Amino acid sequence: MNNFSINNLRELETEAIHIIREVAAEFENPVMLYSIGKDSSVMVRLAEKAFYPAKVPFPLMHIDSKWKFQEMTAFRDYYAKENGWNLIVESNMEAFHAGIGPFTHGSKVHTDLMKTQALLQALDKHRFDAAFGGARRDEEKSRAKERIYSFRDRFHQWDPKSQRPELWSIYNARVHKGESIRVFPLSNWTELDIWQYIRLENIPIVPLYFAKERPIVDIDGNLILVDDDRMPKELAEKAQMRKVRFRTLGCYPLTGAIDSEADTIEKIVEEMMTVTVSERTTRVIDFDQEGSMEQKKREGYF
Amino acid sequence: MNKNLDIKEFLDQDQQKDLLRLLTAGSVDDGKSTLIGRLLFDSKKIYEDQLSALERDSKRIGHAGDKIDYALLLDGLKAEREQGITIDVAYRYFSTAKRKFIIADTPGHEQYTRNMVTGASTANLAIILIDARKGVITQTKRHTFLVSLLGIKHIVLAVNKMDLMDYSEEVFNTIVADYKKFITPLSIPDIEFIPLSALNGDNVVELTPTMPWFKGKSLLQHLESVHAVSDRNFDDFRLPIQNVLRPGLDFRGFSGKIASGVVRKGDELMCLPSRKTATVTRIIGSEGDTDYAFPPQSVTITLSDEIDISRGEMLVHPDNLPRTERQFEAMLVWMDEEKMDPFGQFFLKHTTHTTRARFDQIKYRIDVNTLEQYTTDALELNEIGRVILTTNKPLFFDPYHQNRETGSFVLIDPLSNNTCAVGMIIDKLRPSDLHSRILDPETRRLVEGGKSLINKEELEGRYRQKGSTTWIMGLHGSGKNMLAYALERQLFDKGATVVLLDGSTMRSGLSRELDHSPTDRAEQMRRMAHVCRILNDQGYLVICSFISPDEAIRKQVADIIGHERFKLIYMDATLEYCQKNKPELYEKSKKAEIHNLPGMDERFDIPTDADLILNPENAANNVTQLMEFLDNEGIFPLKA
Numbered sequence: 001m002n003n004f005s006i007n008n009l010r011e012l013e014t015e016a017i018h019i020i021r022e023v024a025a026e027f028e029n030p031v032m033l034y035s036i037g038k039d040s041s042v043m044v045r046l047a048e049k050a051f052y053p054a055k056v057p058f059p060l061m062h063i064d065s066k067w068k069f070q071e072m073t074a075f076r077d078y079y080a081k082e083n084g085w086n087l088i089v090e091s092n093m094e095a096f097h098a099g100i101g102p103f104t105h106g107s108k109v110h111t112d113l114m115k116t117q118a119l120l121q122a123l124d125k126h127r128f129d130a131a132f133g134g135a136r137r138d139e140e141k142s143r144a145k146e147r148i149y150s151f152r153d154r155f156h157q158w159d160p161k162s163q164r165p166e167l168w169s170i171y172n173a174r175v176h177k178g179e180s181i182r183v184f185p186l187s188n189w190t191e192l193d194i195w196q197y198i199r200l201e202n203i204p205i206v207p208l209y210f211a212k213e214r215p216i217v218d219i220d221g222n223l224i225l226v227d228d229d230r231m232p233k234e235l236a237e238k239a240q241m242r243k244v245r246f247r248t249l250g251c252y253p254l255t256g257a258i259d260s261e262a263d264t265i266e267k268i269v270e271e272m273m274t275v276t277v278s279e280r281t282t283r284v285i286d287f288d289q290e291g292s293m294e295q296k297k298r299e300g301y302f
Numbered sequence: 303m304n305k306n307l308d309i310k311e312f313l314d315q316d317q318q319k320d321l322l323r324l325l326t327a328g329s330v331d332d333g334k335s336t337l338i339g340r341l342l343f344d345s346k347k348i349y350e351d352q353l354s355a356l357e358r359d360s361k362r363i364g365h366a367g368d369k370i371d372y373a374l375l376l377d378g379l380k381a382e383r384e385q386g387i388t389i390d391v392a393y394r395y396f397s398t399a400k401r402k403f404i405i406a407d408t409p410g411h412e413q414y415t416r417n418m419v420t421g422a423s424t425a426n427l428a429i430i431l432i433d434a435r436k437g438v439i440t441q442t443k444r445h446t447f448l449v450s451l452l453g454i455k456h457i458v459l460a461v462n463k464m465d466l467m468d469y470s471e472e473v474f475n476t477i478v479a480d481y482k483k484f485i486t487p488l489s490i491p492d493i494e495f496i497p498l499s500a501l502n503g504d505n506v507v508e509l510t511p512t513m514p515w516f517k518g519k520s521l522l523q524h525l526e527s528v529h530a531v532s533d534r535n536f537d538d539f540r541l542p543i544q545n546v547l548r549p550g551l552d553f554r555g556f557s558g559k560i561a562s563g564v565v566r567k568g569d570e571l572m573c574l575p576s577r578k579t580a581t582v583t584r585i586i587g588s589e590g591d592t593d594y595a596f597p598p599q600s601v602t603i604t605l606s607d608e609i610d611i612s613r614g615e616m617l618v619h620p621d622n623l624p625r626t627e628r629q630f631e632a633m634l635v636w637m638d639e640e641k642m643d644p645f646g647q648f649f650l651k652h653t654t655h656t657t658r659a660r661f662d663q664i665k666y667r668i669d670v671n672t673l674e675q676y677t678t679d680a681l682e683l684n685e686i687g688r689v690i691l692t693t694n695k696p697l698f699f700d701p702y703h704q705n706r707e708t709g710s711f712v713l714i715d716p717l718s719n720n721t722c723a724v725g726m727i728i729d730k731l732r733p734s735d736l737h738s739r740i741l742d743p744e745t746r747r748l749v750e751g752g753k754s755l756i757n758k759e760e761l762e763g764r765y766r767q768k769g770s771t772t773w774i775m776g777l778h779g780s781g782k783n784m785l786a787y788a789l790e791r792q793l794f795d796k797g798a799t800v801v802l803l804d805g806s807t808m809r810s811g812l813s814r815e816l817d818h819s820p821t822d823r824a825e826q827m828r829r830m831a832h833v834c835r836i837l838n839d840q841g842y843l844v845i846c847s848f849i850s851p852d853e854a855i856r857k858q859v860a861d862i863i864g865h866e867r868f869k870l871i872y873m874d875a876t877l878e879y880c881q882k883n884k885p886e887l888y889e890k891s892k893k894a895e896i897h898n899l900p901g902m903d904e905r906f907d908i909p910t911d912a913d914l915i916l917n918p919e920n921a922a923n924n925v926t927q928l929m930e931f932l933d934n935e936g937i938f939p940l941k942a
Contacts, residue, residue: 004564004596005531008321008402013588017600018559021544025613025654049588050557050600054549137393144392144407163390164721165416165637167423168710169559170651174719188404190395196317270309 009197016043016185017050018169019148020132023183024050024057026173027130030183031088033119034060036072037249038205039134039186041079042194045203046185047132048083059086061131063122065114066096067251069227075206090122102253103232110251120156129175132183138190148187154178192269199265209268211245211260222256319397322530323404325421325454327445328431333462337431337500338407341522342396344507391421400526410441415448415670415684416637419724422452423710426530429458429521434467434497438480444670446481450488451633451686451726453706455533457485457493460521464513465499471515492528496521534597538700539563539571540624540708541617542653547602555586555602556611561653561707562700563619565603566594572620573611574698579620580605597707614655616698624698624708629662629736629821631728633702634689636681638715638722644680648722652697652711659713662690662739681723690736691725692821702726734820734904740828741858754839761841765799767938769838771863772928775850775909776873777901778887779880781918785873786847788925793843798938801837803830804847818898820852827855831862838867843938851900853907869935871928872912877901879918 006014023030032047034040047056062076080087092100095113102110123131137143147163149171164172175181186194198205215226217239224231225246226239231253244257245268262268328334394405406421408414410431422428428449432442449457459481467473474497485493497513498505498521504512507522519527540561547555565571565582572579584604585592595601603617611617618624636642642664650659666675667687681687702709713723762768772789776782783804793800805826809816813829816822827850834844850856860868880901881888891899900906914931916924932938 004534004536005320006596006599007318009317010588011321011598014559014598014600017588018544021557021600022654025545051545051547052586052602053553054547054555138395144394145390165420165712165724166721167420167712167724168706169424170653170710170712172651172712172714172719172721174649174714176719188393188395190397192316192397196313199313200317266309266313269313273312 009193009200012186012189012193013046013049013197015169015188016046019171019183019185020047020050022171022173023130023132026171027181029126029128030058030130030132031061031123031126031128032056032058032132033134034062034076034087035134035249036062036068036076036206037134038198038209039136039189039194041203041205042189042197043132043134043186044079044083044085045201055084059088061088061090061122061126061128063115063119064089064091065110065118065251066091067102067110067114067230067253069206069208069225069249069252069255071208072206072249075204079204088122088126090118090125092118092121101230102251103230107254111254114251123156123180129180130173130183131180132185134186135184136189136191136194137184137187146184146187148184149173150182150184151175152180152182156180158182191272195265195269195272199269206249208246208249210263211243211267212263213241213243214257215239216242216244216257223258224255225252225257227252315399316397319400319402320531321402321404322427322525322528323406323425324525325406325408325418325425325428325449326431327408327418327428327449328410328441328460328462332410332431332433333500334407334410334431337429337460337462337498337506337521338394338405340500340503340506341403341405342394344503344522391417398522398526403525410445412441412444412670413684415444415686416635418445418448419452419635419637422449422454423724425452425454426533427456427458427525427528428454429460432459432461432477432481434461434463434473434477437477438484440671442481443484443673446485446488446490447670447673450490453702453726455491456528456530457490458521458524459493459495461495461497462500464497464504465502469497469499469504469513471513474513474516494518494524496524535562535705536564536596537562538622538624538705539565539569539617539619540653540698540700540705541565541601541603542655542708543611543613543615543617544654546612553604554608555584555604556617557600557602558617558654559600560595560597562597562705563622564594564596565601565617570620571603571605571617572623573609574616574618574624574626575696576610576615578607578609580607580609582606614653616653618698624700625729626696626698627821628694628696628819629690629692629738630697630699631665631688631690631731631736632711632725633728634681634687634713634723634725636683636685636687636723638718638720639683640715640718640720640722641682642680642723647716649714649716650691650693650697650711651714652699653708655695655697657693657695657697659691659693660739662692663737664689688728689725690738692738692824699727701729703728734898736820738821738824738852738855739858740824740831740855741861758841762940765841766940767798767841767843768867768936768940769841769843770867770869770935770937771834771838771844771846772869772871772932773834773846773848773850773856773859774871774873775848775856775912776875776918777877777880777906778849778899779883780873780875781883781921782847782873784921785916785918785924785928786845789928790845792925792929793845793932793938796939798843799841800843800845802845802847803833805849820898820904823898824852824855827852827859828862831859834863834868838863849900849906851904851906853909856907856909869913869931869937870909870911871931872909872915873918874915875918 092114100113147166216223217235226236245260246257262271326334392407396403408418408421430445461477478495497516504510505520509520541558543556543558545557567582569582570579583606585595586602587595644661648659649656665688667678667685668675700708709727711725712721715722774782774786790800790802813826816826837844890896891902898904
């Protein structure tokens with residue numbers, strides 16, 4: 001007697017693989033956006049599986065805000081090389097040369113120029129008509145209604161009122177020239193699913209996710225890592241060694257750590273089940289204004 | 303106690319849980335958001351900081367006084383939050399010790415039918431919420447109909463606000479009885495009735511002592527125990543091909559998500575539409591090579607023989623084939639703000655295959671509140687109707703009630719690229735009984751737009767005839783071709799300018815890709831009618847010789863050519879006469895070696911409106927009679 005039941009992780013996995021294959025088949029020039037975070041790591045693994053034993057037929061692209069943790073960049077380059085990915089790295093060089101940064105310009109300006117604008121410039125430059133992102137619906141309220149294929153007009157704008165109906169597992173891939181879609185194959189995954197899958201599949205992730213003694217400054221309640229010498233001296237001087245880990249990864253001055261002893265996936269999950277802070281609160285950008293994530297999405301951020 | 307081991311155990315167990323997708327139907331007034339909020343809250347999924355954000359929000363725009371407003375947890379988009387209603391499908395996630403759940407939370411009002419249909423399309427189970435004070439109302443019926451339309455096999459009727467009815471058993475029993483009466487004809491296999499109070503948490507997660515008379519499970523206990531695996535179709539193997547993988551010369555794999563059925567190494571598979579077969583040599587699943595695979599797994603299959611397969615085709619077992627048709631009936635839900643253009647062309651996406659499609663007929667619209675049927679020309683937003691569609695390329699499908707994956711499709715507007723409608727295929731009628739539409743008033747208007755510099759009178763003066771079509775119809779072997787050629791000879795000899803069109807000639811060229819199915823026969827008639835129309839416009843006489851078995855199509859042919867110049871001649875031959883004439887053909891039909899032969903396995907409508915009926919036994923006389931007919935009609939020769 002065979003067993004025809006499928007567990008929740010494998011069901012989420014097959015759904016994601018189906019989506020990734022559909023996009024590869026129906027779009028001319030797709031790209032997978034790679035944030036180097038844990039969700040991206042899962043998405044990348046799913047893409048590798050979707051086309052095994054062939055190579056993944058689209059590139060990875062990382063939007064480098066120039067303020068990422070150094071460990072992230074090192075991990076990115078290592079992983080791409082090790083797994084034979086075609087890796088594209090793009091930045092808003094104009095803004096970078098103008099000296100834009102979170103310490104000097106605040107999170108809002110920095111995020112807009114170095115993340116949102118940088119992404120839009122890169123999408124235009126390469127003429128990608130579909131871009132995979134690792135966003136999940138359970139991350140944040142405004143994402144609960146996000147489609148798996150999220151339609152963007154030629155200015156990359158997202159209009160919550162004109163999203164296409166999405167039924168069964170039939171996805172509408174038709175776009176006019178210049179228009180594009182963002183694709184979220186992990187839409188139905190929760191944070192716990194991501195950790196479970198990383199554990200199950202032994203997926204390498206950036207070590208920042210695991211607790212370790214690190215030089216930390218407390219800035220308005222956010223535990224910020226002193227990652228390089230661009231942190232203003234008066235702040236960096238206050239650094240203390242604390243055993244911390246990161247629940248999400250982004251630009252180091254905008255990503256708060258949490259005090260933690262969790263240095264294995266099991267301990268991370270255990271901590272997650274008992275500690276009661278949801279994931280995005282360690283990202284400074286969400287607190288700018290009410291409904292801020294929705295606002296950023298309309299503007300073209302993921 | 304070793305804590306580390308505990309979490310490992312927890313994770314190992316958690317990983318093995320299955321996933322249940324459920325839909326909640328009801329309106330804010332029924333306490334739907336409160337119910338969902340409670341399921342999420344009480345299953346400890348809502349993190350503390352979301353709660354503190356909630357308290358802040360509640361003070362400003364809350365609707366629930368001093369209590370926590372669970373609905374605020376759910377409404378994501380800013381504009382909707384201000385309006386106080388949920389207007390899209392929102393997906394929520396929670397998990398218990400036994401199962402993981404995805405909730406599709408959809409609004410309840412009639413103007414949001416499309417949202418509910420969307421949520422229902424992936425759900426295994428639907429919670430239909432009733433306000434105990436109101437009982438079974440129109441909305442309940444609408445929700446139940448939509449749930450059954452989308453093929454959900456498990457329903458929970460959650461009778462909410464029992465606290466406001468003193469937790470009365472009688473109230474509950476009346477509602478259950480009412481609902482059962484209504485639902486019987488909809489044939490939903492599994493229905494559960496649960497009285498509860500979402501606000502107070504009664505019978506939501508745990509059974510509470512407020513309703514000791516209720517002997518069932520709490521809502522959550524029921525959700526945890528529903529057996530949903532068996533809803534999947536493990537019988538009919540269907541693998542719609544997504545991609546062909548060719549990493550090197552020695553590997554060619556066909557990828558896709560198994561829509562239904564089970565495949566094993568060594569199985570013989572057939573590819574549609576080529577019908578070529580080969581044996582499965584490898585099945586690569588997400589965990590590597592495997593001996594068998596089942597839905598909904600994503601796999602890559604390699605085959606023993608080099609057969610040509612591409613995206614949009616389908617692998618099946620040769621002894622269990624889906625239907626292959628270009629024309630079919632479906633229940634359609636119109637999803638677009640823009641009203642349906644019944645004469646429009648659409649893209650139709652079905653499994654991994656996209657083709658063009660158009661409507662043959664809008665049979666009726668169904669009122670979602672009363673289930674009554676109304677005739678209509680076109681569907682509007684949120685309307686549901688039964689339609690007949692014709693596609694450019696054949697689909698490989700199963701009826702929706704047997705197979706959700708291969709029985710569903712979406713229509714895409716080719717101009718806006720919007721998903722304008724979604725459909726579920728039904729197979730109650732034989733293809734030959736479906737209505738075909740070859741007449742397209744829009745196109746006709748465009749044709750009339752072009753005007754020749756030569757007028758009708760000039761043409762008639764030159765050719766000394768009235769451009770018109772003599773359409774000779776009759777069964778195979780009725781002698782209509784012989785008559786047509788004899789007529790052509792006579793007309794030519796008398797100085798007429800005449801063109802003859804017959805089935806075999808047309809099929810060897812202009813219509814060579816068409817077969818004898820009713821759909822293609824209709825297309826053949828459409829082409830012939832337009833050729834006749836053009837030739838008649840230029841003053842030529844046209845003689846046509848076609849079986850023309852379908853009365854509705856003949857009427858449309860006359861519409862295209864113009865009734866005043868379309869003359870229908872019927873060769874009234876008995877089937878016996880025809881069989882004597884073409885014994886081999888009819889013999890093959892009897893042995894089912896050929897199909898779609900009118901008068902045998904396909905319908906032949908004897909005309910009631912023929913302009914002239916001829917008896918094939920009088921072959922010698924028939925041409926004379928026809929010539930007299932054309933003379934009397936003033937077609938040829940032209941009367942001064």
